[in-house]
Amino acid sequence: MGFCLRRYNRVPFRLQITNCIRVIFAAVCLLGFAASPANAAAEAKPQRVALVIGNSRYETAIGPLRNTVNDAKAMAKTLRTLGFTVIEEHNVTRDELLAALLKFRNQLRGADVGLFYFAGHGISVSGANYLLPVKTGYLPEAADYTTRRMLAETKLFNAEQVVAEMSNSGVRCNLVILDACRTTPVARNPANRDTTKSGGLVEMNPPAGSLIAFSTDAGRAASDGEGANGLYTSELITHLRAPGLTIEQVFKRTRAGVMERSGGAQIPAEYSRLIGEDIFLAGTDTPKSPEEIIPKAQPVPLPTLPEINKLAASGDIPHCIEVIRRYTRNNGPSGKVVIPITTLLNQLKESLRNPKSAAPHADSLLQNGDLILAALGDCVPAENPQRSLLTAQTHNRRGDALLLLGKNEDALSAFDAALTLTPDDAYFLYNRGTALLALGKKAEAREIFVKVSAKNSRQLGAQKLARSALAAMP
Numbered sequence: 001m002g003f004c005l006r007r008y009n010r011v012p013f014r015l016q017i018t019n020c021i022r023v024i025f026a027a028v029c030l031l032g033f034a035a036s037p038a039n040a041a042a043e044a045k046p047q048r049v050a051l052v053i054g055n056s057r058y059e060t061a062i063g064p065l066r067n068t069v070n071d072a073k074a075m076a077k078t079l080r081t082l083g084f085t086v087i088e089e090h091n092v093t094r095d096e097l098l099a100a101l102l103k104f105r106n107q108l109r110g111a112d113v114g115l116f117y118f119a120g121h122g123i124s125v126s127g128a129n130y131l132l133p134v135k136t137g138y139l140p141e142a143a144d145y146t147t148r149r150m151l152a153e154t155k156l157f158n159a160e161q162v163v164a165e166m167s168n169s170g171v172r173c174n175l176v177i178l179d180a181c182r183t184t185p186v187a188r189n190p191a192n193r194d195t196t197k198s199g200g201l202v203e204m205n206p207p208a209g210s211l212i213a214f215s216t217d218a219g220r221a222a223s224d225g226e227g228a229n230g231l232y233t234s235e236l237i238t239h240l241r242a243p244g245l246t247i248e249q250v251f252k253r254t255r256a257g258v259m260e261r262s263g264g265a266q267i268p269a270e271y272s273r274l275i276g277e278d279i280f281l282a283g284t285d286t287p288k289s290p291e292e293i294i295p296k297a298q299p300v301p302l303p304t305l306p307e308i309n310k311l312a313a314s315g316d317i318p319h320c321i322e323v324i325r326r327y328t329r330n331n332g333p334s335g336k337v338v339i340p341i342t343t344l345l346n347q348l349k350e351s352l353r354n355p356k357s358a359a360p361h362a363d364s365l366l367q368n369g370d371l372i373l374a375a376l377g378d379c380v381p382a383e384n385p386q387r388s389l390l391t392a393q394t395h396n397r398r399g400d401a402l403l404l405l406g407k408n409e410d411a412l413s414a415f416d417a418a419l420t421l422t423p424d425d426a427y428f429l430y431n432r433g434t435a436l437l438a439l440g441k442k443a444e445a446r447e448i449f450v451k452v453s454a455k456n457s458r459q460l461g462a463q464k465l466a467r468s469a470l471a472a473m474p
Contacts, residue, residue, distance in 0.1 A: 048084040048113040048281075051104040051162075052076040055120030057091045057134050060363045063370055066318075068119035071179060071233040075117050078237040082281050084115065094133040097157055101165060108169040113279065115175040116162050119233065122180030123156075124202045125149055130156035131180055159204065167207040173279055175247065176206070179215040179232050204271055211272040213251055215258075232258055232268055246278040263302065265329030303327050305336055312340035315347055317368040321375050328379040335384045337375075342386075344372055345393055352400045362404035369398040392421035396428050399435065408438040426455050426462035433469065446473060 054072025056065045069090050076088040085107060089100050108114050121132040125140075126149045132138070138155045140148045152158075159178065166174040181201050206212045215232035229237075235257035239250045248270075255268045303311075303323050311320045321344070324337050348368055352358050358365060373394045380387045399414035412435040418428045433448035452466035 047111040048079075048082070048115070049087075049104065049107045049111045050076075050079045050084040050115040050117065051087045051089075051100060052079065052117045053089050053092060053097065053100065053120070055091055055118075055132065055134055058121060058132065059135065059137075060367045060370070061139060062121055062132060062136070063367060065120065067230045068179075071119040071230050072117070074229055074237050075119075075233060078240055079115065079117075082240065084113075091134050093135050094155065094157060097131075097133050101162060105165050105169060108166065108171055111169075111171050113173045113175070113281070114166050114169065114171040115177070116166065117177045117179070119179045119230065122159070122178060122201050123152075125152040125156075127202060128152070129159040129178070129201045129204060131159055131178070132156055159201075163204070163206065163210065163212065167210060172209060172276060173247070173274060174206075174210040176210065176212045177236070178213065179230060181214065181216050203269075206271050206273045208273050209275055211247065211251075211270055211274050213268065213270045215266075215268055217267045217269045231261060231266060235261070241282055243283045244280065245282065246280060247274065248272065248278075250281070263330040265326075302330050305339075308337070308340045309343070312343040317344050317347065318371060320344060321371045324375055324379055333379055333381045335381060335386070337379050338384065338386050338390065341372060341375060341380070341390060344368075345390060345397065348372065348397050349393075352397060352404075355404060358401075359404045362401050366398060366401035366405065369394055369401060373398070388421050392418040392425070392428070395421070396425075396431060399431055403435060403438060408435055411435045412439065424457070426452050426457050426459040426466075429455075430462045430466050430469075433466070437469070437473075442473065446470065449473075 052072050052075050054069040056068045058064050072088065072090060076086045079086050087100055087104055087107070089096065092100065104114075104116070118131050123130055123132065128149075130152050133156070136155045138151060140151055159176070163174075163176055166176070178201065201214060204212050215230070232254070235254045236250070238257070239245060239253040242250070242253070245253065251268070251270045255270075258266050258268050303326060305327075308320070308323055308327060311323055314320070320340060324340060328334055328337060348365065351361070351365055373391065376387055376391050376394065380390075395414045395418035399411045399418065402408075402411035402414055412432065415428060415432040415435055419425070419432065422428060429448060430452045433445045433452070436442075436448065437445035449466040449470045453463050453470060455463065457463075
């Protein structure tokens with residue numbers, strides 16, 4: 001040993017330093033190899049990326065929603081706990097949605113699981129599904145088939161676009177979740193005779209490696225929920241967190257939960273072409289019951305007719321309409337809901353009686369009219385003798401609100417719709433004259449006022465209004 005040390009001590013100092021540097025360099029190289037991307041990839045967990053969007057602040061013509069942003073927040077939080085990198089957006093315009101999709105697409109490359117979630121309004125147009133951004137300006141009521149499709153393509157967002165983007169990214173498993181079948185007036189197909197009937201989304205065929213989930217079955221509307229979250233999303237996030245469940249099992253349990261809580265009125269649907277090994281988003285531990293993960297929300301008791309009538313008298317039109325919808329989803333369209341709907345319509349009439357006090361709230365009053373109109377189409381049987389009259393009265397109230405908003409052409413269309421159903425109503429005819437006068441068509445307005453003032457009817461109030469209008473005209 002002493003000989004070795006003596007021999008080493010004879011090595012020049014410069015050579016000793018050189019040898020040390022070589023040893024350090026070799027060690028760094030070994031460490032670099034161990035931490036190289038290829039080896040790091042072997043240790044890394046599967047990469048998961050999600051784009052989550054919740055839209056609620058829709059314009060009056062479409063109808064704002066209560067729970068969709070809450071749904072998006074709950075979904076984003078859940079996905080982050082499951083290892084997802086989440087892009088989360090609320091109340092996006094079409095341009096903002098496209099920008100978010102571009103960011104999502106760039107992050108998808110190389111990921112194992114991609115997930116797109118949208119909560120908001122969704123409609124089908126000409127056999128294609130469209131998600132509604134906010135501030136769309138989408139007004140298809142007077143459009144023909146071709147124009148309606150062009151409006152949808154330029155102002156809305158085709159759901160097939162996100163499916164194609166995800167499929168082309170090379171991700172092994174793509175999930176598209178659309179909690180987007182809420183009721184909205186712009187979902188009506190003008191080709192249908194029943195212009196008050198709202199529709200849902202249509203079926204979609206996913207590409208290989210993809211699953212498309214709908215909060216309710218094709219052609220049906222989903223509930224916005226009475227609590228903090230919509231019915232579908234509250235069930236889905238519960239089962240997403242359950243260990244030991246494959247993706248397919250998550251959606252099967254979600255469907256069972258939604259059906260139970262809605263009394264079978266809402267049935268979620270999936271269209272799957274997933275391939276390869278099963279994926280367990282919450283891990284492969286022994287499956288637990290949902291109550292062990294998150295206490296399951298108790299089913300909301302179905303409302304009774306006396307409770308609905310009492311609620312209608314409270315004046316909360318949006319909430320009462322949602323409760324009426326729950327009642328008819330369980331019992332089917334019923335003439336019994338005519339009484340609370342009539343109460344709501346009378347409240348809307350009283351709110352519009354004084355134009356000066358009503359003007360600041362015209363947007364919400366119009367929205368309430370839209371809700372009542374849609375409920376009449378969905379909840380009251382077509383053969384009910386009162387449905388036509390109530391629908392005409394609702395069109396008339398909508399016309400009043402549209403006049404306050406300065407949308408005179410739309411107001412005229414609303415009064416025309418009322419007269420189509422009830423052509424002999426003197427008040428509807430008088431209101432048509434006021435819309436024509438607001439549009440500057442004085443001769444046509446005068447002709448209507450003369451007709452109403454001379455009309456032999458019991459609606460003396462309309463005659464008095466027409467005579468006053470004639471007296472005020474130059």
